Amino acid sequence: MSNGGGSKRQARVLKGFRDFLPEQMILRQRIVGIARDIFERHGFEPLDTPALEALEVLTGKAGENEQLMYHFEDAGGREVGLRYDLTVPLARVVAMHQNELVLPFKRYHIAPVWRADNPQRGRFREFWQCDADIAGSASPLADAEVIAIMAEVLEALGLPEFTIRISHRRLLESLGRAAGVPEAHASALYRSIDKLDKIGPEGVARELQATGVTDDQAHELLALVTMRGEPLALLGGLRGELEDIDGAATAIAELEQIFDVLPDFGVAADRYALDLSLARGLAYYTGTVFEATVTRPNVGSVGGAGRYDGLVGAFAGRDIPATGMSLGLERIIEVVREHGLMPLPASVAQIAVVLFPETTGAAARLASSLRESGLSVDLSLQPHRSVGEQLKLADRKGIPLAVILGANEVESGAAAVKDLRGGEQISVPLDGLAETLRERLAARDALPV
Secondary structure: OOOOOOOOOOOOOOOOOOOOOHHHHHHHHHHHHHHHHHHHHOOOEEOOOOOEEEHHHHOOOOOHHHHOOOEEEOOOOOEEEEOOOOHHHHHHHHHHOOOOOOOOEEEEEEEEEEOOOOOEOOEOOEEEEEEEEEEOOOOHHHHHHHHHHHHHHHHHOOOOEEEEEEEEHHHHHHHHHHOOOOHHHHHHHHHHHOOHHHHHHHHHHHHHHHOOOOHHHHHHHHHHHOOOOOHHHHHHHHHHHOOOOOOHHHHHHHHHHHHHHHHHHOOOHHHEEEOOOOOOOOOOOOOEEEEEEEEEOOOEEEEEEEEOOOHHHHHHOOOOOEEEEEEEHHHHHHHHHHOOOOOOOOOOOOEEEEEOHHHHHHHHHHHHHHHHOOOOEEEOOOOOOOHHHHHHHHHHHOOOEEEEEOHHHHHHOEEEEEEOOOOOEEEEEHHHHHHHHHHHHHHHHHOOO
16 A cells, blocks of 8 residues: 555554564463453353543542553543553442442453553553452452452463462551551551562661651551461451451451351462451552462562442442452463463464365365364465465464365365374365364374474
8 A cells, every 4th residue: 555655654562552463362362261251150240341431430549550540631622531440440330330230240351451650571551451340249258259269260370379368458457556556647558568578678667657657666567467377367366456446356357257268169278368468559448458479480469459348339329349359461471471381372273274276166165164163264365376385374374284175185075184283194085074173183282382
């Protein structure tokens, strides 16, 4: 196509954004498909929302992530923003459609979000999240189910070692009050404690002191939140220590119910832990919080979330409790790809059909027949190219088997089947072709790559 004689345009992608070529998309779609199947097995319904929201919908909800929002005035003079997560749009949907939805409403949403962040390894400005949330249930059983779903997805993807750390916002606040930190410092406490893994205990202590917390209070709090032990035993010990602090008993009881039922959901004991230092940075969390961390390879957090009982009510005008989890697709893909956890074909096509000018119609009919039998077939579009050239192109695409249909094959009622990796070629009757191809594909899949 002519560019009208003008200068050549530079082909480029904005910083923090990416193209996904077919080989990358095959992996992404396989991972998304696994997550989708697990969500639906738990009875979660699919949902999608617009990429653009009215700016007022997205503001005042998410603290630091909100500060990274892309926002602008559109052609109609409206203030709009690109969604920076999938949770705030869910809260809007539940509020708008509360008379149509059956509560508790279980939904999953797998889609891109945008943040004007500083791009680095595993962090982009456009990235995908896989969310599963429950709106309309205040029961700790709802928290336990989304934690169990997170574990189930990570197990299904073959991640070798991960831990889901679990805590409670009100319990952390209670520990702060037990250490003498005033209630007015709760938000600063969350922000600082959330950075413990990054800046260490002394860094957290300095941050807390900068907000007016004393040195003794900061170090007492750090001693409390870094306690470790078997979850139910540790919570039992805290019950006595925090009995005089409002809200602590409720938070402990909710966590006890979660830890008590997780084994019944099939979550192995080594896949979760009580971590009193876990805060999660978002402003809208109100109760249980959790975060999945991959420990081998050591890539850090791959997902998290928690309970956000006030967020839906901010739109609905009435309290609607909610909880959920979010997996970061980019980090998970990085782990799966780099460690070969999910071997995949280079092409979605399993079979290439090679043809000649005089067999074009017969080849098209054969390709249709093979597709109807459940095979993925790439019909050559170059009948005037030599058989060798067509085979070479199929091999470059990563297609494992080729079917060659010439005039002799049509006349004899057979086709030549060629293994494009090993080079072996056999003649197969057309009436048994689909079965033979499936057998050959199964045999190839059983071989080491």
